[in-house]
Amino acid sequence: MTSAATTPTAANLPKVELHHKDHRNYPHGVAFMDGQYLPMSEAKVSILDWGFLHSDATYDTVHVWEGRFFRLDLHLDRFFRGMERLRMKLQYSRDEIEEILANCVALSGHRAAYVEMICTRGGSPTFSRDPREAENRFIAFAVPFGSVANKEQLEHGLHIGISESVRIPPQSVDPSVKNYHWLDLVKGLFDAYDKGAETALILEANGNIAEGPGFNVFAVTDGKLKTPAFGVLPGITRQTVFDLCGELDLSVTRGDLACNELKNADEVFITSTAGGIMPVTRVDGVAIGDGVVGDITRRLMDLYWKKHSDPSWSTPVLYR
Amino acid sequence: MTSAATTPTAANLPKVELHHKDHRNYPHGVAFMDGQYLPMSEAKVSILDWGFLHSDATYDTVHVWEGRFFRLDLHLDRFFRGMERLRMKLQYSRDEIEEILANCVALSGHRAAYVEMICTRGGSPTFSRDPREAENRFIAFAVPFGSVANKEQLEHGLHIGISESVRIPPQSVDPSVKNYHWLDLVKGLFDAYDKGAETALILEANGNIAEGPGFNVFAVTDGKLKTPAFGVLPGITRQTVFDLCGELDLSVTRGDLACNELKNADEVFITSTAGGIMPVTRVDGVAIGDGVVGDITRRLMDLYWKKHSDPSWSTPVLYR
Numbered sequence: 001m002t003s004a005a006t007t008p009t010a011a012n013l014p015k016v017e018l019h020h021k022d023h024r025n026y027p028h029g030v031a032f033m034d035g036q037y038l039p040m041s042e043a044k045v046s047i048l049d050w051g052f053l054h055s056d057a058t059y060d061t062v063h064v065w066e067g068r069f070f071r072l073d074l075h076l077d078r079f080f081r082g083m084e085r086l087r088m089k090l091q092y093s094r095d096e097i098e099e100i101l102a103n104c105v106a107l108s109g110h111r112a113a114y115v116e117m118i119c120t121r122g123g124s125p126t127f128s129r130d131p132r133e134a135e136n137r138f139i140a141f142a143v144p145f146g147s148v149a150n151k152e153q154l155e156h157g158l159h160i161g162i163s164e165s166v167r168i169p170p171q172s173v174d175p176s177v178k179n180y181h182w183l184d185l186v187k188g189l190f191d192a193y194d195k196g197a198e199t200a201l202i203l204e205a206n207g208n209i210a211e212g213p214g215f216n217v218f219a220v221t222d223g224k225l226k227t228p229a230f231g232v233l234p235g236i237t238r239q240t241v242f243d244l245c246g247e248l249d250l251s252v253t254r255g256d257l258a259c260n261e262l263k264n265a266d267e268v269f270i271t272s273t274a275g276g277i278m279p280v281t282r283v284d285g286v287a288i289g290d291g292v293v294g295d296i297t298r299r300l301m302d303l304y305w306k307k308h309s310d311p312s313w314s315t316p317v318l319y320r
Numbered sequence: 321m322t323s324a325a326t327t328p329t330a331a332n333l334p335k336v337e338l339h340h341k342d343h344r345n346y347p348h349g350v351a352f353m354d355g356q357y358l359p360m361s362e363a364k365v366s367i368l369d370w371g372f373l374h375s376d377a378t379y380d381t382v383h384v385w386e387g388r389f390f391r392l393d394l395h396l397d398r399f400f401r402g403m404e405r406l407r408m409k410l411q412y413s414r415d416e417i418e419e420i421l422a423n424c425v426a427l428s429g430h431r432a433a434y435v436e437m438i439c440t441r442g443g444s445p446t447f448s449r450d451p452r453e454a455e456n457r458f459i460a461f462a463v464p465f466g467s468v469a470n471k472e473q474l475e476h477g478l479h480i481g482i483s484e485s486v487r488i489p490p491q492s493v494d495p496s497v498k499n500y501h502w503l504d505l506v507k508g509l510f511d512a513y514d515k516g517a518e519t520a521l522i523l524e525a526n527g528n529i530a531e532g533p534g535f536n537v538f539a540v541t542d543g544k545l546k547t548p549a550f551g552v553l554p555g556i557t558r559q560t561v562f563d564l565c566g567e568l569d570l571s572v573t574r575g576d577l578a579c580n581e582l583k584n585a586d587e588v589f590i591t592s593t594a595g596g597i598m599p600v601t602r603v604d605g606v607a608i609g610d611g612v613v614g615d616i617t618r619r620l621m622d623l624y625w626k627k628h629s630d631p632s633w634s635t636p637v638l639y640r
Contacts (some may be wrong), residue, residue: 013640016427018348020362021418023354027447031367032338034343042340044364045372047351047459048439052365054502086503087510107336118367121506127347129468131506132513140368148449168493171486171525172504181501182374184405184492186441186451190407193452205491320333 011139027108029143032100043141043193050134051120055180058082061273062236063145064105064113068314070307072098074236075117075273082177083119088136090119097138104142106319112145114274131193147275148199148215157281157293158270160212161197162259163188167210167231175233185213195284199270201262204231209257215272217280219265220296226261229254237271237304244303268293269301277301349463350427352420357427363461370454371440375500378402379594382556383465384425384433388634390627395437402497403439408456410439417458424462426639429472432465434594443474467595468519468535477601477613478590480532481517482579483508486531487551487567495553505533515604515607519590521582524551529577535592537600539585541617546581549574557591557624564623570616587614589621597621 022041031043051057060079062072076094083090092100097117105113122137124130149158165188168181183200192200201217204210209217209228216238218227225245227238245252262268266289268280277300279293288294307313342361351363371377380399382392396414403410412420417437425433442457444450469478485508488501504522512520521629523539524530529548536545536558545565547558565572581587586609588600597620599613608614627633 001460013426014357014423016357016359018359018362020356020358020364021354022366024366024367024443025445026368027450034341036340037336038340039333039336039338040366040368042338043367044340045367046344046346046360047363047365047461048340048346048360048463051502052372054506055500056506086506088615103334106333123344125345127466129466131509141367143368146447146449166491168488168501169486169525172488172492173501177503179503180373180375181488181493181503182376183497183499183501186374186376186406189451193450205489 028108029110029141030104031041031139031141032104033139037103040141040143043139045120045139046123049120049123049137050131051118051137052124054121056086056121056131057118058086058088058177058179059116059118060178061114061116062101063205064110064115064317065145065308067111067319068308068316070314071236071240072101072315074239078178078236079117079119085174085177088119088121090136090138092138097140100140101142102317104140105317108142109319110144111143113142114144114146115142116140124275126151147278148270148272149275149278153198154275154278155293157279159196159198159282159285160268160280161192161195161200161284162192162209163202165191165202165298169205170231175231178233182213186195189213197284202270204228206230206256207259207261210261212270214274215270215278217257217268217270219262220267220294221261221265223250223296225250225252225296226257227252227254228257230256235271237273237276240304241277241300243270244300244307248299248303263288265289267297269297277304325361347463347495348428349430350424351459351461352424357423360463363459363560365459367441368445369440369457370451371438371442371457375580376406376441376451377438378406378497378499379407379436379438380489380498381434381436382421383428383593384435384462384467384637387431387639388628388636389435390420390634391556391560392635394559398498398556399437399439405494405497408439408441410456410458416639417460420460421462421569422637424460425637428462429639430462430464433462434465435462436460437460440452443508467598468590468592469595469598473518474595474598475613477565477599479516479518479602480590480600481512481515481520481604482529483511483520485511485522487524488523489525490551494549498553502533509533517604524548526550526576527579529579529582532590534594535590537577537588537590540587540614541581541585543570543616545570545572545616546577547572547574548577550576555591557593557596560624561591561597561620564620564627568619568623583608585609587617589617591623597624
């Protein structure tokens, strides 16, 4: 190819085609947008949507396990709170969104699903730059359940690398509004890979541990649990650990977690809707405790999965 | 609607449709993706692309004025530098991208165009969560030229509100990598609207002025220009002001710009590819200087637009 812009001879312009042809693979699943249920290959957003162009969006992710949503109410609470803080408004009620999510799962047929609900700023029908004039947009989808840790990592524990990347501070973006601003986390991930680790933790502005790409972290020392308090997403699985600690009579606090405190802990685990409670047995190449999955971590993991069939923690999906 | 998830009776599931129907309006223009030139209504990205889900993308915007790209080389330099810093790689060379951008403009027919080139992380063909395994993706488009300031604001000056929102700091996201992390700027915009202003400036972590949604800012005091140095996008129009100041023998510095320094300046203007050099005559409801567009601002605006036909600053688009 030569440059048409710099070679001023008669240009043969290519044709504008009517329809986009996309040869990518998409996971099996069902999405909802604009009143339609669609295969994942059709679930696309305009590159002019401010959810893409300005990452002006909030979302939440809930999972389905053995045909049951886990703690759907807490995820819906957070999603609606996030929209309110971003001054977004949808034409769907909470009940309607609950039904749409259930329909996506049922239509997908997945008994173990990763389900996402998204509200983007959308765009203005008159192409105004004013976000107050935008029509906000709702998208939902259900795809197969995914986990930060694979089977082997769930058994033997993850190896985490600590990056110097600093999590976007609350003065810039409210971390309680679940958002797609991930470049700090992606940088952390590359830093961790460079160290030979499998995933990353990044810092908050004061140099303490914040969180990782899509997960919170807990350290267990002398039988007591601690998780970062400042500048992190108040994760639903993190909240679930607080609740499980209540049932198991374990002490858990929110506070500053220094890097050394984490490295010298007896046990470490991470929490995410994508995988639940997942053990960490190495940090920056050094074993945590005995280098095996700890007792308290195991007890919490067991109780976490047991709760998935408890009707007060889960809701059945009607598949037909 | 009643909730299928909470009403366990026989559910009539809706149908999964084959194709997405989209009744939105799109601006006239031409996009390029996956080897095709397409109308803007077809330019859509999968909701699973990490450019959307993680705002893991970089981009650049160049404009065409009277059929000529303005300083395209500088925009391409920054775009390629950004991709390198994010560890992204495209299958297109710089010359090929230049040709694609020119084709988008020529096919759109627009003599005044806003042209964007985007690289997203894309996704992994095996649905891995590892960004190293992603196939990065290139998208470009040309739509009608747009401006932060409308005609009346260009004549009489904008009214800007200063928000307490803090621009995402460089320790979190490298501001020299042009990115879509805008929630801090969008918050600033809502704050400014609440004060009755037309657009916003937000702060850097030390409380000085940083930048606004899509623009840099300059203050003129006693004939000397100053623009924030820390934590801001090194804008091409900002760079152009430095270059024009060289030609006009004006003094310009990069440094901390306190809120009061801005408010007490003789002249204020903002700079963006979307509109060029645009005057500001009110900040937080108070007039800047005499409340009219200043002399130095006018001289810079005039020279800025004059440069658009200068072959050493611009490149012609071949329309057919």
